Each structure stands twice: as structure tokens, then as C-alpha cells.
Amino acid sequence: MENLTYRSLIYLVLLTFGLFLTGCGGASESEEEDNPYLTADEDQGGLSLAPGMKAYVIAEDIGRGRHLAVNEQGDIYVKLRERHAEGGIVALRDTDGDGRADEKTYFGDYGGTGMAFYKGYLYASNDSVVFRYSFSNGNLLPDNSASPDTIVSGLPKQTSHAAKSFTFDDKGYLYVNVGAPSNGCQEQDRTRGSPAMDPCPLLERHGGIWRFDAEKTGQTQMNDGHRFSTGIRNAVALEFNPIDGHVYAVQHGRDMLNALFPDLYDEEANAELPAEEMFRLTDGADFGWPYCYYDLEEDKRILTPEYGGDRETVGRCENTQAPVMTFPAHIAPNDLLFYTGNHFPEKYKGGAFVAFHGSWNRAPLEQKGYFVSFVPFENGNPKGSHEIFAEGFAGVSTIEAPDDAEHRPTGLAQAPDGTLIVSDSKTGKLWRIFYQEEKETVALK
Template sequence: MNPAIVKKLRIATTAVCIAFSATAIAQQSTTPPVKVPEGFNIQVIAEGIGSARHLSVTPQGDIFVKLNKTKNNKGVLVLHEANGKATVTLSFGNYPGTGLYVKNGYLYTSSNSSVYRYKLNSKNQVINPAKTEVIVTGLIERRQHESKSIVIDNAGNLYVNIGAYSNSCQQQDRQKGSMGKEGCPILDSAGGIWQFKADKLNQKYADGVRYATGLRNVVGLDWNQQLNQLFVMQHGRDQLSFLFPELYNDKQSAELPAECLYALKQGDNAGWPYIYYDPQQKKKIIAPEYGGDGKKEGDSKYIDPVAAFPAHLAPDGLLFYTGNQFPERYKNGAFIAFHGSWNRAPEPQKGYFVVFQPFKDGKPDGDWEIFADGFGGTPDDVAQGNAKRRPCGLAQGPDGSLYVTSDDTDGAIYKITYKKP
């Protein structure tokens, strides 16, 4: 190997080792080394599968994956895992999109405008891939925040993210100094979570109920079985210093607002676009488009996040761990996959990792911690935003293993396991 390349690899590996006291590394072909805590093991079980987003793992070792972009005109993959490898055994569904969920004998998937389902047999195999049942059609798709993440509760309700087709509901989107639209009409049809019936076919957008509002865009969401409640990770707004340079400098813009974890109940309002959450002040702050100056506090009618994370890291996956394989401290805690930032410049870009947020009695307990890091490549790759891979989807295997998709480049699936000492 070229000595220069060897030197770069040694530098990158040393940097990661300094950041962690961990020993397990995943590296296969062009995949960057990924570090996980001591006692855990991470391996790449599939590569080159396409733009893999959300996924689910069956008790029989099959992995359902949704592709954000179709590959060979197919948007849903089935892989079978055996002997440390997962190979594609079936592909179907000629539509792109991100959402995927398995519940009550059905595989649910989404495009950017619809939700579908497929009947499963007793082995959790799709009975007829050509028979696509339409659950909901006509969901808003307006080029910005168009992906539709989905989850199903224990009472037969389907929850769908309808992202706001705007950064901050300005009169002229992303234009310097443009103020916010009064009453933000976007919230009438987007910027929240909509609820539908999971077992009712051919529903229209108007048949849904706006379950929660004031959420700019949600890609990672999960149903917390311990609390029987919906939790979501919001993508916070962008470009504070670009839009309002008289109020924010570039460093503030890189660190504001927080990416927030919300526990939702029907009727909740998280406050977008009128407020954002400042992790330094630990307060809801009025957005500059609506008269804020970086200090004025927002209305108390908007709910507080239950946890806050660094700005612009793009949380795309959320999973509450209910397995028994990992140590007890992980039980009922939240794993979050951060796809990574694009808009922290001139500050370094960040993210491209999976974090763990401890929970106790249904509430965050203690600080979050980086659980798996290195997907992005070298420190220079990360700082410049040239990430080699970007974590996205999370799933729990039947044995308690954790699966992670990485949707950039050519698509990969990682498997994280733990072995007791």
C-alpha cells in the first residue's frame, strides 16, 4: 500500500481511538472504520444495495429495506442474513421513498406521497409483492422535506410525518431579511404528524387527523412501548446568520437551534416556525422572522423538548431499544442516527454518527453519548462535509442486535452485537 495512504489511515484510526475507549471496528472494502463501545462488535453485512433508508428485521433473519431512490426500478428490498452476510433475495415496489414498518402481519412502506402495505405469511414473508394495498394517497409532496416516515401504534393508528415545505415560513423562503408569514398557512396541511387508520384502504389526505403540529420536519420517529407514546426527532431550521446577519454570527448559526426529541400527545404544538430551542440558554426563543432577537422567549403554549442535541446534525433514525442482548443500561433508552450536517460552514461540519440517550422511567436520564462513530471517514472528511457514509435507519433484530443503514455512496447495512465478558 502507498505509504501516504497508510499514514492517513493511521492518523484517522488514532483520532477515533482517542475519542473512544472502544475496541470494535467495522471495516470492509471501502467502508470507513466505525468505533463502538468496548464489548460491542460492529460488522458490515451488506454493501452496494442502493439508497437504503428505514428498515425492519424479522425473527426469521430477513431484512426489509426501503430505498429512497429506486434501483432497477424497485424501491423495496428483502435481504436474508446468514453467516455474517445479508444478500438481496427479492425486490419490488416501483416507487422511491423512505418509510417502512412491520406491524400486525403487514409490511407498510411509503413513497413521498402515499402509504402502502403488503400481507405477510406466518414466516413474515411477503405473500404477493405485486399486490400493493393502498392505505393513504395524496400526501403533500413539494420538493422540500417531502419524505414520509411512518410508525404504527398498538391501537391500529398510522402516524405519518408531513414535513413543512419551507425553512421558516418566510414570505420569500430562504431570502435574506424576509419576515414570516402571519399565521403560517403551511401548518394547515404540513409541518406536523398526521394520523390515519392502519387497516383502512384508500384513505385520502383529508381523511387524516392532524395529530401534532409545529414540527418543521421529522424523519426519525418511534412508538415508545414503555409509555405507549409517540416520540419524534425534529430537523431544526437553517441559516440564521445568512438570513439575519445583524442578529446572529456564523458560530451562533452553526450551533442554533438544537435538534430536538419530542414526546407527543394529540394536540401538541412544538412551535415551528414561531420559535426554536436554544440549547445554550435552554429556552424556547422567538424566531427572528417573527420578531425575535435571539433572546426573547417564546410562548409557553409550545411544548418543550425532552432532550436536545447539537444543531444541524439531521436526525434520521430513532429507535427505543427493548432487547435483552445489550447491557441493562440500554434497555428502553433511545438510539438516534444522525445523518450529518451540511450548513455549519465556515464552522466544521459534524455528525455522521449514532448516539445513545439513556432513559429512566420513560424520561431521558443523563447526557447523551456517541455510540457508533466513524461512518463519515477521516476527521477532514467530516469537517468538510465529505462524509463517506451517513447513518440513517435503525432497527432491532429478534436477538437484540442493532442494525444501521447508511444511505449515501452505494448503501450499506451494519450490524452491532454485544457479547458479555
């Protein structure tokens, strides 16, 4: 109880200095000077940001971060892609109120991607299991850190598109991404001349979003899972939108058009045509993979070359569910967050942030991505085009391969005060992005 009382006192002090901002006015000048929580790094953590946004580094070198979650006290939990020497999840706490992590501890003996809080429990996934951790007395480490509850097991392991990202709705359901271990459902994956399998047998257990009971332990995909939406190649970015009550996904588009079908596609067409798509999921919806892809030049979903496509034919794709928005090819959406806070200006309320991790498949052309975008929403639908919210993660202006990037944005989380936290999958760096109203300058006469 002493620890909980101390932390409560810290947050009361921070509240006095304007940490939990409301509205869009930002902090006053005196608050900016006195409150270390709202003090940006001189270089904004190496980032270029939207107007009025500031940033600082919360932690560095914690391990290759994937998704992350924040509890009501502001403690940050990051899932690591590979198990760190001390564990596969890192827990971070700020004890002095400056927003930076000064307490760090690890637990969990597995790597993975998924991470989220639900009803006070922390859920985390490896590539085949979704676990649940419980907490008490304001502790940073969960009570069952060595033996978490198993919510879902038996999800298919695979060498590609293995991440089991997940989200929760407001009706008690858990939704899990099961990516397809394939580019186009060929008999020999990514092999020129190998025939496609029709119908694609992978869709029985892969290439879609499965729904489970959010709280029941001991579930398996085959016995308890419901294939909610199908035809989704891989949706690492998966999130419930509380505004309209739907789960959304942003899919990684297909690869290797020119390598597999050089008579139809050149290097530029491969790099520019296959969209990354945002889906509003509904029960039974089919988004077309592997038979279709969304072609940005044609501005529609068309038949893939594996299934007889010629860059124009729509065919069986006509009856698939359309995306609500498309993004440029091969920028790799890895997380999605609907903003519900009051800290950022009103334009951000109800809109979506998307972390674009960057992809190898634009090669040999220059890589793109490595930024966080904002998508405005109005009446439950994206409004206009996406806009760059934060960039500069890569640290270099020209990227020929993902290894050239110093950092790659991967996970997004909204802190209790409405600030945004971003994780990095290269070295394990975390940023906090916050808003401060620009000061007016008065010219002296």
C-alpha cells in the same frame, strides 16, 4: 413449505450456538469461536463502538438506504431513497446463519423513506403515499409486490422535507410525519428580507404528525387524517415507545440564521444555537415551528427572527410544548429506536438510539453528526445526556460538506435476537452491531 422448514432448522441450529442471547453476559468463548453470527469484521466494519460492542457488514452497495425493518425470521427490508434499477425496496436474507446477506432481491417501483412491520404486514412510503405488503409461506418477496394495498394517499408532495416517515402505536393507529416545505414560513423561502406569513398557512397540511387508522385502506389526509401534533418542522425520526405508550419524534432544527439575519447571528451562532429537539407527542401539542426555535445558549425556546425575535424574546413561544431532550445543532436526526431486546447490557433496555445523518448547515464550519447515539431513559424520561454508541461512518476525520462522508447513518432496526442494524444513505451499506463481553486477561508470573 420446504423453504420454511429449512429456515426453521437453521434458526434451531443458531439457537444451540447462542444466537438468541438473553441477559447481558454475552456469548461464551467457545460460542464466539464457533458461531459465525457473532464474528466481527477485523475492522468492526470501519466503526468505533461503545465498550463491548462489535460489528460487521451485512451487505454493501444495495442503493441509497433510508429506513429499514426486520421480520420475525430475521429477513431485512430496506427502503431506498431513489428507485434502484430493479426496485425501490431491497429484501435481504441470510441463508447460512452467519448474519450476512447472501440472498438479495428488489421490488416496488418508487423511492422514499418510511419502512416498518405491523401485524405481519410490511408498510412502506414514498413522498405522498403509505403502502402495505402481505406475505405468506415464509416468502422473502411479498405476495402483492406489484400491487400493494394503499393505506394513505394524497399526502402533500414537496421539494424539501419530503420524507413521509411513520410509526404505529399499540392502539391501532398509524402516525405519519408531514414535514414543512420551508425553513421559516417566509413568503419566499430562505430569502433574505422576505416577510414571514402570520399565521403560517403551511401548518394546515404540513409541519406536524398526522394520525390514521393503521389498517384501513383508501384513506387521505384531508378526509381521514387527524393532526395529532403540530409545530414540528420535520421529524424523519419518529417512533412509538412501548414502555410509556407515547410516540416520540426528533426534529431537524431550523437553518440559515446568519445567512438570513447577519445582524443578529454570525457563522458560529448559526452552527451552534438551534437545537435538534426530541418530543414526546400528545394529541393537540404544539412544538412551536415556525414561530419559535430552541436556543441552546439560552436553554429555552425563543421567538424566531422572522417573527420579530431578537435572540432573547420568548413571546408566543411560552405556551408551546417543551422538548424532553435537546441535541447539538445541525446533526440531522434521521431515525429513532427504543431498545426492547435482551442482547445488549441492561443499561440499554428501554433507552433510545438516534441515528444522526449529518447536515450541511454548519458550513463553513466543520460538519458534525454521522454517528449513532444512545439516550438512557428512566421512568419514561431521558436520563442525563446522550452518548456516542457508534461512529466512524463518515470514514474521514474532517467533514466540510456531507459529500465528504463515505457513509451516513440513516435507519435503525432491532433484529429478533436484539442486535442492532444500521443503514447508510450514501452507497447502501448495512451493519450489524452486537455485544460480546470483554475477556479478562490474566498476567503470567
